[in-house]
Amino acid sequence: MPAKHNKKSRVAASITELLERLSTEYGPFVWEARYSPAEELVFTILSQHTSDINSERAFKNLMSTFGSIEAIAAADVARIEDTIRSAGLFRMKAPRIKKVLTDIYAELGSFDLSFLAEMPLADAKTWLKQWDGIGPKTAAIILCFSLGLPAMPVDTHIHRVSKRLGLIDPTTTADQAHDILESMVPSENVFEFHLFLITHGRQICKALRPKCDDCLFESTCPSRKQFE
């Protein structure tokens, strides 16, 4: 058997085992669209550099104030700022939201992004990333959470845990990790893998003091010795 095939088989086996163990510990997670793609885009910008609680509060306030994505796009930046203060960095986020919505509307004449689900995944990502304010993570969140596509969003927790578990090289950036992890995980498991690793990173494999003694990977993790 060619060496390349051997390597791929080993990775597939380890990912399968990883998924099984994570699923037993944290699962199940069942996909359900939470927002429309355009709403998910706005929500993701609000969630940058803040907690879920703050971004959810800001998003609810934004939608209840303006009532629609169309009305947000038409609003003054100052009014958007006032509405999203709880998300923090509101002077940066409000113009970013306004600009990306304005740009998309100028291109499409609507905020219906459902056509992305019909495109090849790489093309859908490219389409989203052409707009200022949409990087690999935001694009993947929109495609994964709103449209149910197998795009892998990589946040700080997933990036850290993946490096510690040896899934990606220590020098791999978070932006690079999106496509690498996505290619390692079966399409049908991408959504739950994302949520499993976030949960593991938040609860056990914390940034400063990981709880290795309580970790389901305690006996196999290549980074375990660093934290003894």
Ligand code: SF4
């Ligand atoms: S053993 Fe420690 S470093 Fe490794 S995944 Fe678990 S908590 Fe993280």
